[in-house]
Structures are given as structure tokens and as C-alpha cells.
Amino acid sequence: MNDIKNYIEENKDRFLNELIDLLKIPSISADSAYAGDVAKTAEAVKVSLEKAGCDTVEICETEGYPIVYGEKIINESLPTILVYGHYDVQPADPLELWTSGPFDPIIKKTDLHPEGAIFARGACDDKGQMYMHVKALEYLTSTNQLPCNVKFMIEGEEEVGSVNLGPFVKNNREKLKNDVILISDTGMISNSQPSITTGLRGLSYVEVEVTGPNRDLHSGLYGGAVANPINVLTKMIASLHDENNHITIPGFYDKVEELSREERDEMAKAPFSLEEYKKALDIDAVYGEEGYTTNERNSIRPTLDVNGIWGGYIGEGAKTVIASKAYAKISMRLVPNQDWKEITDLFVKHFEGIAPAGVTVKVTPHHGGQGYVTPTDNIGYQAASKAYEDTFGVKPIPQRGGGSIPIVALFEEELKSKTILMGFGLDSDAIHSPNEHFGVFNYLKGIETIPLFYKYFTELSK
Amino acid sequence: MNDIKNYIEENKDRFLNELIDLLKIPSISADSAYAGDVAKTAEAVKVSLEKAGCDTVEICETEGYPIVYGEKIINESLPTILVYGHYDVQPADPLELWTSGPFDPIIKKTDLHPEGAIFARGACDDKGQMYMHVKALEYLTSTNQLPCNVKFMIEGEEEVGSVNLGPFVKNNREKLKNDVILISDTGMISNSQPSITTGLRGLSYVEVEVTGPNRDLHSGLYGGAVANPINVLTKMIASLHDENNHITIPGFYDKVEELSREERDEMAKAPFSLEEYKKALDIDAVYGEEGYTTNERNSIRPTLDVNGIWGGYIGEGAKTVIASKAYAKISMRLVPNQDWKEITDLFVKHFEGIAPAGVTVKVTPHHGGQGYVTPTDNIGYQAASKAYEDTFGVKPIPQRGGGSIPIVALFEEELKSKTILMGFGLDSDAIHSPNEHFGVFNYLKGIETIPLFYKYFTELSK
Incomplete structure (x- = not known):
């Protein structure tokens, strides 16, 4: 695979x-006004997979938006990699804060991306990172170097909770059978220090009225003279954290995995500057649960945030x-071991319970997902680590991520395989x-690194 | 003025x-998209005053929307009544809850209004109540019975704080000179039990970011890991009331007028059913400051309410x-004695002071006004009381109102005259x-009662 750099250089513009x-x-996907565009995107992904060399590509209808499935099976006895990604994007508002249109992609240089970055909603999350896999496959098939089977x-x-992916996976266990699942929907520490996400937080998302x-x-x-629903709502939300920013929902912490002092010390070795963190966000202080560092607060600790609030005249x-x-x-x-359905139930019960007389409260669970951990001795992790080391010249650091890809825990349960999170984005990419x-460097580096994962994973599987 | 009933009957449809x-x-007025309509309304009011018999009517420009001024001076030695009203209306949202268009007025019967009520934004507040005065003047001039001078x-x-009325009043003291100010922008207890508002609450309205x-x-x-502005805002707002629903802003209650036990007992005699109040609002309990009744909470006690909240994804x-x-x-x-500017300053200082590290807070005062009290031994009050008694057959009850007409205190300061609040609306009229x-009965009863106020006020002034 020595020709990959040349291949990328020659095809970079395309x-x-x-x-x-x-x-x-x-x-x-969150706004039904864009239903036609979501469908159009599925079709575009299908065409791209066909062009990249998949033998079969199909648009699988669900009760919501379709799943694009593609495969290239070269030999049943070889390992099979299942690539997962998503073609839907977050809503783009507030629109007035974009310096160029969210759907008018443009390449602009930034301090962190001197060779340019593509500015657009979905550039990093996840169209850009998903498309690296399509182009990596194109390279492997067009140069006859595909070392294993691949499924997409x-x-x-x-972005709306993958509600129809679960049933699809359950109903297609045989079709989706694989030896490892590969996802690029996370980030890494920096362009000079790659990292691999080994843990993800779970999620419970609710709407209250x-x-x-x-x-x-x-x-x-x-x-x-009467209970003002906004005042009451602020009081109810405020009471969900105590003075140490611990969450007050009874039972919320019961199953939280407590890391040992040694594990926390190991985590603390990752390069991190609190001053730079504050400066990048333009804040004078961080804020969070008493007794934990910033990196612990956003990875190994569970949290509760209001994502939107509204009422009255605005x-x-x-x-x-x-x-x-x-x-x-x-x-x-x-965090791992907290069951999202159990936590959702605890929230509903508690929130309804703290409503004062004079109001009624309705809680509607939106969606959720379990947390997840990948052990670093897994051959998938080893293969990814070697691939990054080859292309970046630096061994990647394993890291717990704060985000959630709820479907990862489901994959493990239904398909019995581990997921490797090879992310190439940066925290500063402003996803959501x-x-x-998404840096041009990162996009091309992803296309360069992914084929090496295929190679090492196949070798380590022997 | 015995012919007034006939005059109304003959002209009712018109x-x-x-x-x-x-x-x-x-x-x-709150939404600049309607600027053209606001201007058009001013013009319509001008034309109506001309037709009703004013000698002079002018549209007085301000830095915002204009003030329509009209007058009919019959004899400088007679008393002069200044009628104040407003032609702007509240925003109509949420639109989906209207059963007919807010600007497609329609007369529908209701339980409280068996002879029909006009449904429209502004029907009661204040176009309907203001227009009663125009029609009362028409009656008095067309039948040659105007007993005094009148200014409009x-x-x-x-609805946006009367920001330009203050300067206008200050700059036109001579033109606006009067013996009493008459306003219909409040309500009464019921169609069988009239009442006159003798007190108004002051207002301080701020926006926080x-x-x-x-x-x-x-x-x-x-x-x-970082302070979430919505979570922080809910905590800050929640902290503005303590567990007894007292407001926690230091100094907030310092100048609050405390009524005597006797005065509170007198107030408690007004007909009021807590069960009916709760039923009308569909609530299982009232909610408010500990130690006060519902009628006290919304009249003699100061309050703090969030009128709108927003942030994040909605x-x-x-x-x-x-x-x-x-x-x-x-x-x-x-309440009376609380200075709205002083309270606004206390709010700003306190709210900025309770912001935790990790956020910045900006408070923008919108507008405000002082509270107001009219003594019942004032001849304006006496004239109004006799007028209501003539047309309703029942002596009206003096009542403290919970709402604010901020400009009333300014009128007293600048024009040195008392304001009489002759309201004909009902609490159930759903203003705002x-x-x-606005009941057809109430509208016509207002047109019938106002000329009698002119008559009695002129007589009592002798």
C-alpha cells in the first residue's frame, strides 16, 4: 500500500x-421539512458506494429514513469489516452565526488548518468522515489491494436517535455478520497527536412540558397568584443539581463505574491545558461536578444538560x-453500566414527583443509548493503532469520549462484535x-489511514 | 341625558x-413588521375623533409611534376632561390557540356574554374601551349635551411601555391641561357588580442574557465540563424566590406599603370564589407568596414573573x-411607594451579582412605571361612582388592580391631576x-355610562 499517498495526491481535488x-x-433528519433532501442524500451515498466498487448496494427502507447498505465480498474465509456511518446532519441554526452558508461548502484556511478546512454542516459529522471510507474502498478496489471483505x-x-437502526440490525443479523465494526464519527487530540476513542457515554434525551x-x-x-409554568420549570430544572453540581435524581449514580485512582492518573497524562481550553471557549472559569477534573467531567462522569428551553413571549x-x-x-x-432506559425512568419519576401543586408535568422520552468501552488489547484496537502510527508517525493515545453513538452498544449486543472508533475530527471542528x-488534512489523512487498518486487521486475524 | 339609551339602540349596529x-x-407595536398597520390605525383614530365632533385633531409624531390628540373646547371656564387610551395591541401569538383570526373580528355568544362578545386582539385592550369614549363624545356633541371641555x-x-408618551406629556403641559384624566383600560368585577380600580401596580420589565x-x-x-447558560439561567431565576415565594432581591420589599389588618379585611369582602377561580383556569391549586390571599397576591403585593424564556434548540x-x-x-x-427605577437597579445589581464564574450576564431594562392610588373621596371617583350606579343600578366597589398603566403616575406628576379608571372589561376577556x-353589553354600557361621568364631574366641580 505504498502507492496510497500518490493515489490521494492525484485524486485529491476530485x-x-x-x-x-x-x-x-x-x-x-430532525426537521421533516428536509425529508426530500434526506432521501436525495441516501441516493447519492448509494451511487458513491457503487462507484467505489461495492458489488451490491441497496437502499433499505425503514419506518423512517432509509439505510444504505453495500458490500464487497471477495472471499468468505477472510475477515469482514462492517463500516457504519450516517448521512444525516444536525439542524444548522442559529443560521446568523454562520460566516458562510451551512449548505454552501467552502474551503477556508484557519489557524489549526493552514491547508484549509471544508466549512459546511456535516463536513465532519459525519458526511466527511463517512466519505473517507468510501474513498478508501475506491483505492483498495481500483488498485486490487482489498485484503478482506467489507460491508457498509x-x-x-x-442525529435523531437511530430509532429505526435497531430493528434493522436485529432483522439482518446474518447479512450484517462481521468481525469488527469500524466507525469514524469521533475526534482525535490534534493533528500531531492522534487518539482512539475507547469509551463512549450513553444518552437519555427527554422533553418536558x-x-x-x-x-x-x-x-x-x-x-x-398562580403558578407561572416558566418560573416553576426553572425551579424544577435548577433542583436537578445540588450545590456541588451532583445530579439529585435518586438512584442516578447507583451503577456508575467508579474509576480507580490509577486509572484516573493514567487519564490525566493526556496533553491538556486548562488555560487554552478556557481561552478557546472564551470563558473565565470551567464549571462542573465537584471533585473531578474537566477531562473527567466530560468523559467518565454522567451529566445532565438542558439543550433547549422555551416558553412565553420570545x-x-x-x-x-x-x-x-x-x-x-x-x-x-x-457512563458504562448506567442503563439508559432505567435512567430515563428515574428521570420521569423524579421530575413528575417534584412538580408543585398548580401545574401538571409531562415528560416525553425522545431517545437514548447505552455507554460503551473497547479494551485496548482487542485486535481491532491494535490494528487501528498501527495504522495511525504508520500515517501520523506517532502512536495514538486511547481516550474516553464524552459523546454518544448509542448504536455501538446495540451492535455489540446484536452482532457480537466490537466497534473501533477511528475518528479524524478535532474538538475545534464545531460539530453541532x-x-x-473538517480539515482537508484530516479528510485526506483518514483516506490514507483506513486502508492500513484493513491490512493490519486482516493480518492480526490470521 | 335621558335619550342616551335610545341613541345607543338606534346606532348600535354602526x-x-x-x-x-x-x-x-x-x-x-411590539413587532416592527406591523409598523405600517400601527400608523394606519392612528389615522383611523384621527378620522373617528373628527367625525365624533372634535374641533381639532392632530397626529403628533414622536420618536416612535404617533399620539393622536383631539379636543373640543366649549368654554374655558368649564372643567376639562382628558381622555387617555391606546390604539396599539399586544402580539397575537400563539396563533394556533385562537378559534377565529385575531384580526378577523367576529361576534360570538359565550356563557358570560349571552348577547355576544366581539372576539379580536384589542377588542377589550384597548381599542374597544377607547372607542367607547369616541362614541360617547359623538352622542354628547350630536345632541348638544356636552357639559364640559374634552381632550383626547x-x-x-x-403595550411596549409608552416610552415616548413621557416626553410628549412633559413638552405639552399647557395643551394637555385638565381637571381630571379618564381612562378605560381596566376591568370590573362582573356585569352585575361594577367596580372602579383605585390602585394600580407599578412595573419593571427587564431582559436578561x-x-x-x-x-x-x-x-x-x-x-x-462548562457552565451551560440555560442551566445557569434556570438556577439564577429559581433563586429569585425563596421557599415561601418571597422575592430574594435585597431591598426589594423595603418600601412596600403594608396594609393594615382592617384594610385587608375590607378587601376580603369583595365577592370571590377560590373554587371558581381555579376552575376557570383549570388548575388544582393556586400558588404564591406565603401569608397572603389570592386577591392580595395580585393587587397589594409585588411579584416577579418570567414572561418569556428561550435558548438552545427549540x-x-x-x-x-x-x-x-x-x-x-x-x-x-x-406596589405604591416602590420606585420602579430603584427596583430595576436593585434587580440589575442582584442578578449580575449571582452569576457564577463561567458565564457573563447582561441585563437590559425594557421599561417600567410607578404604581398609583386614587382616593375614593376624590370628586372624579365620586362622579364615576354615580355614573355606574345610574346605568348598572348598583353602586360600584373600589378595587386595587394588579395590572399596570405606568403612565398614570407620570400624569399625576406632570399634569397634577388624578386619573379615574373607568373600566368595563371582565377578567375573563382574555386580554393579552x-x-x-369584549362583551357587546360592556361596550354599549360603557358608551352609556361615560356621558354621565361628564355630567356628574361638571356638577361636582362647581
């Missing part, structure tokens, strides 16, 4: 342009109203934020 | 249709984001809410 075309389609499963509902009076009221006539000017209803979207990041981008 | 035409114009000052910014990280963040990567579905900013609109209703309406 690789970028193909990705740019894919990024132009606003495949926002690219879904369109990752507090109802007070049966209609909006004039705050002069009723203010102070337009221009002033309106003296007491709203009938107030709402919030709340998510909890969970305005001005999401 | 009176209703003229009001309906006025209600069709969406004069929402109808503004277009009451909490900023955390400099951009929206992925809640998986940063959740639990669209369909789920987005795992930590917002960079969170916002709320907060208003405080104040979807399905605002």
Missing part, C-alpha cells in the same frame, strides 16, 4: 469536490404575559455548532 | 361595525447542543391571551 457535492444537500451500513437517523393555567394570562391580573419587545406552558429539552450523558468544518 | 373595522388593523390623547405604544462559551457546543464533548426533534446563550424576559409588578373578547 475527493474534495465529491464531498462538497454531498455536503450541499441539507439532510437534516450508512444510516440517515443518527409544564402546564399551568389553561391559557396565557395577563401578568398584571394574575402575576403572583419575540421582539415586551409582552406582560404568564404563559400557559413552558418546555425544555434535557439530555443526560451516561455554526461553522462546522 | 357602533359595532366601526369598532370591528378598527380591530381589523393589526396594530402590534390616544397613544400607540402602551446569560452567555457561556463563545459558540454552541456539542453536549457530548462539553456536557458537564425546534422539532432533538439536538444535543449546549447553547452559547440563554435569555429571559422578566417583569416585576410593584388568545381569544381576547
Whole structure:
């Protein structure tokens, strides 16, 4: 595979342009207004997999958006890698904070990306990282170097909880059979220090609705005399953390994996500057659970964050109203051993229980997923580590990630195989934020590294 | 004035249709998208005053929306009544809760209004109540019975804090000179038991903005490690009330007028059913400051309510984001002796002071006004009381109102005259809410009662 660098150099512009075309389609799965675009994106992914050399590619319908499945089976006796990714993207709002259109991809230079980065919603999460796998396959098939079998499963509902992927996986265990699952939907420490995510947090995402009076009221006539749903909601949410920022939901921490002092000391060796972290976010202080460091707070500890809140008059000017209803979207990041369904039940019970008289509360679970850990002695991890070392010249560091790919735990349960998270994004890529981008260096480095994983994994499987 | 009933009966349909035409114009002052409609409404009010018999009517420009001024001076030695009202209306949202269009006025029967009520934004607050005065003047001039001088000052910014009325009043003291100010922008107990509002609460309305990280963040990567502006905002707002629902802002209660046991006992005599109150709002319990009754909580006690809150992802579905900013609109209703500017300063200082490290807080005062009390031995109050007694057959009850007409205190300061609040609306009219309406009975009863106020006020002034 010595020719990979040349292959990339020769095809670089085409690789970028193909990705740019894919990024132009606003495949926002959370907003039904974009349903046509999501479907169009599935079709584009299908075509790209066919061109990259898959023997069979099909668009598998689900009750929601379809899953694109493709495969290239060269020899049943060789190992099989299942690549998972997603073609849907997060909503792009607030639009006014984007410096260029979220669906008008453009390459711009930044301090961290002197050779340019592609700015667009989905550039990193996950169209860009998913498409590296398509181009890696193209290289392996067009140069006749594919060392094993490969299957692709690219879904369109990752950003809304992958609700239809579970049934699909359960109903297609044989078709999806594999020796390892490969996903690029995470990040690494920096372009000079690669890392591999070995743990993911689970997730429970709920929406709450507090109802007070049966209609909006004039705050002069009723203010102070009836429960104001917004005031009540703020009190209820505020009470979910105590003065040490511990979560107050009874039973919430019961199954939390407590890491040993040694494990925490090992984690603390990863390069990290609190000053730079604060500077990058323009904050004067970090904030979180007492007794844990920043890197522990966002990886090995469970958290509870409000992701959205609304109620009453939110337009221009002033309106003296007491709203009938107030709402919030709340998510909890969970750590291994916390069961997301159990935590969701605990939340519902607790939140409904703390509602004062004068209001009614409704909690609607949105979606969730279990946390996950990959042991570093797994051959998949070893193969990935060697691949990164070859292309970056530095051994990657294993890291616990704070994010969630809920489907990873399901894969293990249903398909009995481990998932390797080969991420090439950076924390600064602003995924889920305005001005999401993905370094050209990172995109091409991913295309270069992935074929080596195929090679090492096949070798280590012998 | 024995012919007033006949005059109303003969002109009833026209009176209703003229009001309906006025209600069709969406004069929402809070939203600049409606600027043209607000201006159009001012013009319509001007024309109506000319037709009703004013000698002079002018549209007085301000830095915001204009003030319509009209007058009919019959004899300088007679008393002068200044009528104040407003032609702007509250925003109509949430639109989906209206059973007919907010600007498609329609007369529908209700339990409380068996002879029908006009449903439209502004029907009661304040186009309907303001227009009663126009029609009362029409009756008095067309039948040659006007007993005194009259001036009209109808503004277009009451729903956004009357910011330009203050300078206008200060600059036009001579022109606005009067013996009493008459306003219909409040309510009464019921159609069988009229009441006159003798006290109004003051108001301080602010907008707060909490900023955390400099951009929206992925809640998986940063959740639990940085201050989430929404979580922080809920904690800050929740802390503004203690466990007894007392407001915690230092100094907030220092100047609050404490009523004597006797005064509170007198208040408690007003007809009120807690069961009916709860039933009408569909709530299982009332909620408010410990130690006070519902009627005390919404009249003689100051309050703090969130009128709007927003931040993060509030669209369909789920987005795992930590917002960079969170916002709320907060208003405080104040009682006599509390100075709204002083309270606003106390709020700003306190709110900024309780912001934790990791966020910055900005408080923007929107507008405010002082509370107000009219003594019942004032001849204006006496004249109003006699007028209601004539037309309703029942002596009206003096009542402290919970709402605010901030400009009333300013009138007293600048024009040195007392304001009489002759309201004909009902609490159930849903002002500031979807399905605002104004009873046809109430509208016509207002037109019948106002000329009698003119008569009695002129007599009592001798």
C-alpha cells in the first residue's frame, strides 16, 4: 500500500469536490421539512458506494429514513469489516452565526488548518468522515489491494436517535455478520497527536412540558397568584443539581463505574491545558461536578444538560404575559453500566414527583443509548493503532469520549462484535455548532489511514 | 341625558361595525413588521375623533409611534376632561390557540356574554374601551349635551411601555391641561357588580442574557465540563424566590406599603370564589407568596414573573447542543411607594451579582412605571361612582388592580391631576391571551355610562 499517498495526491481535488457535492444537500433528519433532501442524500451515498466498487448496494427502507447498505465480498474465509456511518446532519441554526452558508461548502484556511478546512454542516459529522471510507474502498478496489471483505451500513437517523437502526440490525443479523465494526464519527487530540476513542457515554434525551393555567394570562391580573409554568420549570430544572453540581435524581449514580485512582492518573497524562481550553471557549472559569477534573467531567462522569428551553413571549419587545406552558429539552450523558432506559425512568419519576401543586408535568422520552468501552488489547484496537502510527508517525493515545453513538452498544449486543472508533475530527471542528468544518488534512489523512487498518486487521486475524 | 339609551339602540349596529373595522388593523407595536398597520390605525383614530365632533385633531409624531390628540373646547371656564387610551395591541401569538383570526373580528355568544362578545386582539385592550369614549363624545356633541371641555390623547405604544408618551406629556403641559384624566383600560368585577380600580401596580420589565462559551457546543464533548447558560439561567431565576415565594432581591420589599389588618379585611369582602377561580383556569391549586390571599397576591403585593424564556434548540426533534446563550424576559409588578427605577437597579445589581464564574450576564431594562392610588373621596371617583350606579343600578366597589398603566403616575406628576379608571372589561376577556373578547353589553354600557361621568364631574366641580 505504498502507492496510497500518490493515489490521494492525484485524486485529491476530485475527493474534495465529491464531498462538497454531498455536503450541499441539507439532510437534516430532525426537521421533516428536509425529508426530500434526506432521501436525495441516501441516493447519492448509494451511487458513491457503487462507484467505489461495492458489488451490491441497496437502499433499505425503514419506518423512517432509509439505510444504505453495500458490500464487497471477495472471499468468505477472510475477515469482514462492517463500516457504519450516517448521512444525516444536525439542524444548522442559529443560521446568523454562520460566516458562510451551512449548505454552501467552502474551503477556508484557519489557524489549526493552514491547508484549509471544508466549512459546511456535516463536513465532519459525519458526511466527511463517512466519505473517507468510501474513498478508501475506491483505492483498495481500483488498485486490487482489498485484503478482506467489507460491508457498509450508512444510516440517515443518527442525529435523531437511530430509532429505526435497531430493528434493522436485529432483522439482518446474518447479512450484517462481521468481525469488527469500524466507525469514524469521533475526534482525535490534534493533528500531531492522534487518539482512539475507547469509551463512549450513553444518552437519555427527554422533553418536558409544564402546564399551568389553561391559557396565557395577563401578568398584571394574575402575576403572583398562580403558578407561572416558566418560573416553576426553572425551579424544577435548577433542583436537578445540588450545590456541588451532583445530579439529585435518586438512584442516578447507583451503577456508575467508579474509576480507580490509577486509572484516573493514567487519564490525566493526556496533553491538556486548562488555560487554552478556557481561552478557546472564551470563558473565565470551567464549571462542573465537584471533585473531578474537566477531562473527567466530560468523559467518565454522567451529566445532565438542558439543550433547549422555551416558553412565553420570545419575540421582539415586551409582552406582560404568564404563559400557559413552558418546555425544555434535557439530555443526560451516561457512563458504562448506567442503563439508559432505567435512567430515563428515574428521570420521569423524579421530575413528575417534584412538580408543585398548580401545574401538571409531562415528560416525553425522545431517545437514548447505552455507554460503551473497547479494551485496548482487542485486535481491532491494535490494528487501528498501527495504522495511525504508520500515517501520523506517532502512536495514538486511547481516550474516553464524552459523546454518544448509542448504536455501538446495540451492535455489540446484536452482532457480537466490537466497534473501533477511528475518528479524524478535532474538538475545534464545531460539530453541532455554526461553522462546522473538517480539515482537508484530516479528510485526506483518514483516506490514507483506513486502508492500513484493513491490512493490519486482516493480518492480526490470521 | 335621558335619550342616551335610545341613541345607543338606534346606532348600535354602526357602533359595532366601526369598532370591528378598527380591530381589523393589526396594530402590534411590539413587532416592527406591523409598523405600517400601527400608523394606519392612528389615522383611523384621527378620522373617528373628527367625525365624533372634535374641533381639532392632530397626529403628533414622536420618536416612535404617533399620539393622536383631539379636543373640543366649549368654554374655558368649564372643567376639562382628558381622555387617555391606546390604539396599539399586544402580539397575537400563539396563533394556533385562537378559534377565529385575531384580526378577523367576529361576534360570538359565550356563557358570560349571552348577547355576544366581539372576539379580536384589542377588542377589550384597548381599542374597544377607547372607542367607547369616541362614541360617547359623538352622542354628547350630536345632541348638544356636552357639559364640559374634552381632550383626547390616544397613544400607540402602551403595550411596549409608552416610552415616548413621557416626553410628549412633559413638552405639552399647557395643551394637555385638565381637571381630571379618564381612562378605560381596566376591568370590573362582573356585569352585575361594577367596580372602579383605585390602585394600580407599578412595573419593571427587564431582559436578561446569560452567555457561556463563545459558540454552541456539542453536549457530548462539553456536557458537564462548562457552565451551560440555560442551566445557569434556570438556577439564577429559581433563586429569585425563596421557599415561601418571597422575592430574594435585597431591598426589594423595603418600601412596600403594608396594609393594615382592617384594610385587608375590607378587601376580603369583595365577592370571590377560590373554587371558581381555579376552575376557570383549570388548575388544582393556586400558588404564591406565603401569608397572603389570592386577591392580595395580585393587587397589594409585588411579584416577579418570567414572561418569556428561550435558548438552545427549540425546534422539532432533538439536538444535543449546549447553547452559547440563554435569555429571559422578566417583569416585576410593584406596589405604591416602590420606585420602579430603584427596583430595576436593585434587580440589575442582584442578578449580575449571582452569576457564577463561567458565564457573563447582561441585563437590559425594557421599561417600567410607578404604581398609583386614587382616593375614593376624590370628586372624579365620586362622579364615576354615580355614573355606574345610574346605568348598572348598583353602586360600584373600589378595587386595587394588579395590572399596570405606568403612565398614570407620570400624569399625576406632570399634569397634577388624578386619573379615574373607568373600566368595563371582565377578567375573563382574555386580554393579552388568545381569544381576547369584549362583551357587546360592556361596550354599549360603557358608551352609556361615560356621558354621565361628564355630567356628574361638571356638577361636582362647581
